[in-house]
Each structure stands twice: as structure tokens, then as C-alpha cells.
Amino acid sequence: MLDFYDKRLQQLNTLIEITGIINSSLDTSVIRKKVIEAATRLLDTEAGSLLLLDQKTGELFFEVALGEKGDKLKPVRLQKGVGIAGWVAQHGKPVITNDASSEPRFFKGADNISGFITKNMVCVPVRTKEKIIGVLQAINKNNGVFEYDDMVILYAFANQVAIAIENARLYQDSITDGLTGLFHHKYFELRLKEELDRSKRYKHPLTLIMIDIDFFKKVNDTYGHLAGDKVLEGIAALLKENTRLSDIVARYGGEEFAVVLPHISYKNALIVGERLRKSVEDTDFQGVRVTISIGMGYFNGDNIDFAYKEFVDLTDKALYKAKNSGRNNVTLIECK
Template sequence: MDNDLENIDNILKQLNQADSAFNHYETKIMKLKNLLEVTKIINSTLEEDKLAQIILYSCQGQFLVQNATLILLEDTDKGLFEDHLSIGLEKDKFEVKITKDSPLLKAFYSNPDDESKNLGKKAYFYSEIKKFFQNQGLDALETDVFMPDVLAPLWGKNSLYGFLILGKKLDSTSFEREDLSYIFQFTELAAISIENAKLFEMAIMDRMTRLYNHQYFKNRLYEEMERSKRYQRTVSLMFFDIDHFKSFNDTYGHQQGDIVLKATSGLIKTTVRKTDIPARYGGEEFAVILPETSVEEAFKVGEKIRKRIEAFEYPGQEKPLHVNISCGIAEFKATEDSILTPTDFVEMSDQALYFSKKNGRNQVTIYTDEIPEKLKNMKEENPGH
């Protein structure tokens, strides 16, 4: 009888162990399913800003955290990392910059496969990272401001693309060691998407100015004109040119000219909307596509950009330098039978720009049907120019 009871007891223990193992594997399967769903979501876009939002909100849903931050590689040449987006904190951007000389970067970059001396390719409790640096006599890190509980590196195939930072859990419970493995699996998937977005960005961006390149501009102009036809909406096109830029380069040199191009691009980019498409058309010429924007609204934007550039103090010399720009604007009012081509649209904007330059520079001109005739008359009046 005693043997029978002992056998039953052993069977019950085995059943409990099996049930526990089943629940454990069921949880793992559920997490893998969740990761698959997350993968589909984060691979749905190659636009970095949208991708950052998707990653952080997916984190909040997967790990039930109060806050999350994404730090990304923003300048490959300089090895500069910046906080790209935060959710659940007082600000969505803290303007934190992490340079290649940062102890945090050095700890991850310096042979990450040797965890005895450096930080490895895995997720960490933030307390572990703090202890790692405190042992080196360093108490404060750039990432302290993000109220971190967990930090995980975003490793692509061959490079570090940033960090994912998670705050405390919503239910105030602590992360377990097993959670770190799941978090790092998530960051591996996120890093692949970020790497793809960076590669896509390299293909469509002008490296110097960080505006869209000429080919991307042409593609998007065609798309926006077709969309305009389909939905009977207006799209405007602006062209800018830095006045007397050749003379400027001859006087101050091409390095100073590059400083002006970069700063001017930044002023244009920060003035237009996120839905607009600013591009470097070529040399010192820039273009901006403004979807669903009338020529009158575009004129206000053009004037705002012109005034900002006129007032801006360009660095690089003993005293600040100043430049002006000329601008031409055209409007595409769509109908289903519109015969205006992208080439025609560009030509209209370019003629308005040319009129601005011929008419004294540092001004914005809206294209009208009279512009070609006015330019012809100007040429006849000044045949040597």
C-alpha cells in the first residue's frame, strides 16, 4: 500500500514537472509568435522616423514599460550617435549626443565578444552597466537622463547602429534575467530593420547636405503629380539657388562653400514640413516639393526660407559670413486630363528662379504665363548678359 502511494506521489510530481515544462515552452512559443508579428510590423517601412516610432511602441506593448528610448547612429563619418525618439518621458528628444570617444561606445566597440573586459552583444540591466563603469571610476553616463532599467545594443551585421533603452515596467515588477534574452532577440530584429533603413537612406540621400538626392527627387515629383491627378489636389514646387556662389567659392574656397551648402540645407530642411520633400538638385541648387500646397502658401514658405538664410551667420571665418538665395515657385493644379509633365513642371519653377536672379536676386518669384515673355524682353534689353 505504501509503495502504491509512493508511486502515485512520483507520478503526480512528474505530471507537475511536465505541466511546468509545458507552460514554460508554451510561453516561449508565444514570445516567438509575438516576435514574428513584430518583425512583420517593423519591416513594413524603410522611413527611419516611422520605424523608430514602430520599434518603441512595439517595445511598450511587448515589455509593458513606462518609457523607452531609441538612440541611433546619425553621422557615420563622425561616428556620432543621438537620441532619435523617446516615449513615456517628459520630452521625445533630449538632444543627447554620444561621440566615438564616449566610454559607453568604446565599451561596446572594443571587442564585444570578450565580455571579461568589455560590454558584449546582449541586453543588460542598467545597474550592471553602471557598475561596470563605476569600477573604472566613471559615475555618470550620457544615457542616465532616459531613466533606464535595461539597455541593449542594436548590432547590425558589421556595425553598431544604436541602443534601445527601456524604463521600468508598468506594474512596478522587475525584469528577470530571462527577459534580457527576449529583449535582445527583439533588438536583433530591430537592428536589421534599422540597417535596411540606413542602406535605403544612403541610396536616396545626398551625402553632404543630408537632403534627398536628384534621382529620388525625380521619382517623388512624378509620384506626387500622379497623386495630384488622382485626388484632384494641388502640388507646388520650389527651386532655390545661392546667389553668386561661384564668386563666393573663389573668394573663400570650396571648404567654406561646403559649410554654406550644409548649413543652407539644414535651414531649408528645418523650415519645411515633414510631408514636404527637400532635395539637392545639383551644385548650389535646391528643390522642395510641397504636396497639397497652393502657390500662395508655397510663397510664404519660400519667403520664410529666404529670410532665414539672409539673416543666418555662417561660420568658418574670423567673422560670420552671409549669403542670399533666389527662389522660383510653380504650381500644378491637377485635372485628370493634365498634360503637364514633370519636366515641364521643373522648367516652370526654374524659369521663375531665373527671373528672380535677373530681377535683382534675393527674392521669390511665382511662375505665371507672362514669365517667359518677361525673360525674353530682359534678354533683348541686355543682350550681352
């Protein structure tokens, strides 16, 4: 009996500790990864997964899957009502089973794709005040079987997860552009100032890129504003795909974008700029083709008096030169 209570006390202490860690972050990707790590640790399981609802299609997709062969589940999508996860998402009620193979609601498709064998599991809804946003699963208990208290603990944890995800989403909405999902101008200014201060303090290089879509007004006039929006969304996606996680990508305003590249050499900065230009030139945006002009400002970190406004003006000058040199090209100016 003492072992049982010791185990539950340990779980509750872990729940409190992990909840604090999750709520300390506003990065949705960090939160989601920590959620699964926490769930498997909390209930001592072989695997775990967080499935979120696609608000457009109503399907569940594996946002994070931890455990052997979990990466193979990324393409899997489940309709509401399909499988235990789909049933929980549809009905908003938790499910616990210690014999998955004999559970009528169990969907074998995920195991068939991944090669994983689900023996037992507990699945609970992840619910905000307004709606269910996904489900949280703990799979294959390492020692023994799942008990009712395991479900209660995971359910309590899922409630905290929902709050953390919602808070992070609200924060992300407050700093990103609604159309492209990139950082908006105000937040970009803040981050650029931070990176410039860091560059001067540690003497590392910093590059600022400004991008303008060539003749974008003609796109709107010829194809309409919906087509123009698709172009903006497509270019935003290309900028994200062709930069590093550490880079800062923003919609600067209208048809202009901006990128900050920390810790990058003069030569490599030019390579990035050309890669961005070429990726847009080579892309068909649902029947619309465009090019971009790119201005780049390069700071080597040595001039401690180099100011934010100077950096922006320098890069803007480079963009002006690119546009006045036939467009669809890259111009880089180094801070002297």
C-alpha cells in the same frame, strides 16, 4: 508552468509579428519609433529607449525614449563606458539588473534630468556585422522582475533591429546627396512625377520651387570650396527647417535646390518661398553671407494634360526671372 510557457509563446509570436512590421519599412525614423514601442510591448515594461552612437564623437544619444518624461532625455549624451548603456556599447555584452540603484554601472544622471525612477532594466547591444551602432533598453517591468529569457528575447530582437536600421540607412544613402543629406536629383524627379500625377487625379494644388544661390562661384573663389560646402550644408538645413515633413526637399545640382509643396494654396506657397529667401538672407554661414533667388511654379490640379517637363520648364522660367530682376527675390508663375 503552463502560464510560463504561454507567456514565452506569446512573446515569441509578438517578436515575429513586430520583426515583420519593422522590416517592412525603409524610413529610419519610423523604424526607430516602432523599435521602442515593440520593445516595451514585448517585455511588458513601463519605458524603453534606443540610444545610438554618434560616429563622430563616440557618444551615445537618446534617439527615441518612450515612457513618462522620455522627451527630457533628448539632450543627454553618454560617453562609452558611462552608465549601463555606455558599458554595453563599449563591451558589446548585455546587462540585466533588477535593482538599478545598487548596480555600480548605473548612471543616475538621466533619472535626475528626467525625474524618472529606474527600478530595473535590461540593456542589449544593437550590432551590425561590422560594429555596435547603439543599445536597446527595456525599463521597469510592469509585473515581476526581468528574467534571463527576457534578455535573450530582447537580444534577438535587437539583432533584427540592427538589420532593419542598416537596410534603411543603405536605402537612404542611395537616394540622398552625401554632402547635404537631401534627396538627390534622380529620386526628386521620381517623387515630383508621382506628386504631379496625384495632383491631377485628386485636383489638389502643387507647387514646385527651384532655388539658386546668388554668385556662389564667388563664394568658392573668395573663401574656398570647404567654405562653399558649409554654405550648401547650411542652406540645406534651413530648407528642411522651414518646410513640412510632407514636402520634398532636394539638391537639384551644384548650387541649386528644389522643393515640392503638395496641398498648398497660391498665397501660402508665396509665404513659404519668402520665408526660405529671408531665412538664408538672415543667416551667417560661418563668416559667409549669401542670398538666394527663388523661382516657383504653381499648378492648381485642373489641367490633366499638364506634363512633368512643362512644370519644370515653367519653374525654371520663374527662376530665370528672379535672377534677372536683381536676384535675392521670389518669382511665382502659375500654370494656365
